[in-house]
Amino acid sequence: MYKVMIVDDEPLIREGLKTIVDWEAHGFRVAGTAADGLDALEKAPEIGPDLIIVDVRMPGMDGLQFIRALQERRPGAPPRILILSGHADFEYARQAMTLRAEGYLLKPVDEDELSAALHRLKEALDDDRRTGNAKPEAAGWTRERIAAAILSGEDGQVPEAAIRAADQGGGSFELLLVKPLSREEIDAESSARVRRELEAAFERTGRGFLVSADPYLALVLTEEAGQARAHSAAYREIEAACAASGLDFIVVSGGTATSVRELGRPFREARELMSRRFVLEGGRIHGPEERRKEAAEPAEAPDLEAAGERLLLALDAGNAEAASALIDSVGAAMLEADMAEPAIKAGFAQLLTTALGKLAQTRPEHKASCQSLATEALDIYAEYRYSGMLNRLLGLVREAAEELRSYGGDQQVQRMIELIRRNYRENLKLESLAEALSYNSSYLGKLFKNATGESFNTYLDKVRIEKAKELLGEGMKVYQVAERVGYSNVDYFHGKFRKYVGVSPSAYRKH
Structure with a gap:
């Protein structure tokens, strides 16, 4: 199966494209989506798509800017690109074709046109594999992409050579899960801003890297993993990144691993702890030792x-x-x-x-x-x-x-x-x-x-019986009266009524 990423700022378009055709029947599966070019640029290394379907008109980083940036980052063998275009966007689509896009689809997307495009692209991708134009075994497998595959349960797809390359240098990896929090719904722009701030703090300084693990962000620490000093520094960086968007947050640690291959275990530990985030306080990184005691x-x-x-x-x-x-x-x-x-x-x-x-x-x-x-x-x-x-x-x-x-x-x-x-x-x-x-x-x-002059219970009974007499006088049924005045047992009510009034409730109502 070839992996597809859909990039469009309209949620309905993204969801619609996921269901318009039988992707698996065409040899593809939708491995991820993104809301704009910047979001896609951040997710692409983790997803490792073979095909990207991208809208040319999007706020922030548009489709053309995204394609250029992607090719700069991966000049050797970038994914195949299929453009989404409105009738008024033909000039954008034309420019995209000069950037080696494979074609374009007009909105609203027609099922037959998409199926035909997928058939053609699958043949091209198959041909790449047959003729040896596919990427070398470990090429393109960044630590982020390896970790993303492992956290999503697709670690079997990761080449051994890529694992060995990621583990070079020894040391250990500690997996943190970060969840931005707010009383209001957190918009995509704020989420993206938090990610950019964390990337600047960790990836560009070599202290760690980020992996999307919706609805969380997975932060893998590579420097002083598991140490209190690293926790303190990481907490301050996360706090600053969330504060820049006016957000609170919770962060938990799943523990350390000696190889990227083992990140699945601390990920499961962190998710278990994160499931209890409602009762966890802020101010620190919560660790595996705080797991629920059975x-x-x-x-x-x-x-x-x-x-x-x-x-x-x-x-x-x-x-x-x-x-x-x-x-x-x-x-x-x-x-x-x-x-x-x-x-x-x-x-x-x-x-x-x-x-x-x-x-x-x-x-x-x-x-x-x-x-x-x-x-x-x-x-x-x-x-x-x-x-x-x-x-x-x-x-x-x-x-x-x-x-x-x-x-x-x-x-x-x-x-x-x-x-x-x-x-x-x-x-x-x-x-x-x-x-x-x-x-x-x-x-x-x-x-x-x-x-x-009366006990509490006697006084309460008399108040109830006086109210019962009023309700019986209004013609209400005996069992209804008993319930209305606080007696759940009708027989008990009969006994109390007769004790204080001298006759049964039924006789009093006929009276």
Whole structure:
């Protein structure tokens, strides 16, 4: 199979060309794409294409500039070139032909025309091989191209002579994976700028080289590989390259290899570590020693429903400290359960939006604020680090608690009564109220009984039964009433209703 690289600044064109024909049936496979001439010039050594299909009109480095630059870098045997051209670009296409392009295709590309061009080019490439015009075995196999083949699992294509040449000089190679980060989508120009900065810092100084490993950049260090001093210097260079585009980043090391052939192992190690980048902090290069420890029995995921009930009470009580502590503990439990980033974010979004949604109903005077905060809670999906997400959440719950700290008076019993009357339909317990109010549950229970003459549970039952009488009077069915007032078991509701009212719910409704 001959390798093809497609170069066009329009994503739809790039993707369309990949599917317009059966490439393998023509003896080709699409090995890579590029968004402009500069991007293609950087990727070509790694991909090692036999054929490049390139648009003549592109921002930045256009197709003609790219062809000239490619021929300067590889004067001996550059890839075959096929031009993409619009009707108005014929002069560009003509100039491209003087640069030894093999032909051109008009946009929109016709399937039959492309098939015919591929048939002709395959014959030419086959003839090159038969007549000995193909490149010598190791020619064109740069370290970048060798590494790219190894990281993509195509190491069998790399000639032994090329491996030996790349390993000359001894020493070792350390593979780092770099992932630029931002709360916004990172555009192609910023990504290309980061790569150029890193190339200037490492390739031109002989300290290492870069390989594309989408969605990451693989940086192979060749100087002082694995040493702390090299890590410190590399981190500063990566930091400067990303800062130039206003980006944050995470960088991990997969360890060292004594030959370029062995780079696959540290690459796998680095990818495993990078898969956990959400919980990794910045400020340093994370190494293989930080890989996930396999637990004998993984911790269970936290009960988000129960946590939501506790959060609701803490916010309703205006207790920012209790609400913040709850968010911290739930987050710690999620990490202990080894939950993935999407599940963590979805869990927290559900936790907060559900609590604020209920508060908007029970505290109508704060409905607009609760709805606004619930919308803000969805912004956690833009956070790329756990710590950043957690700080955003803690800020939201503190703001919500302060907004809801509007109870009348400081008497704890009065606050309990207000919480019961607003949240009687929830799974209320004295312990959960005590937590929300930051009190000892035993002490709070005695305080409540001394003030009201009734235990917490009795008072809660009476509030629920009074509300149940109202709903039965409106004609609502018994099982619906039981659920609405906080009793999940209908038989249990029957017993409580008869205890406090003297008749069954059904009889009361007929009454």
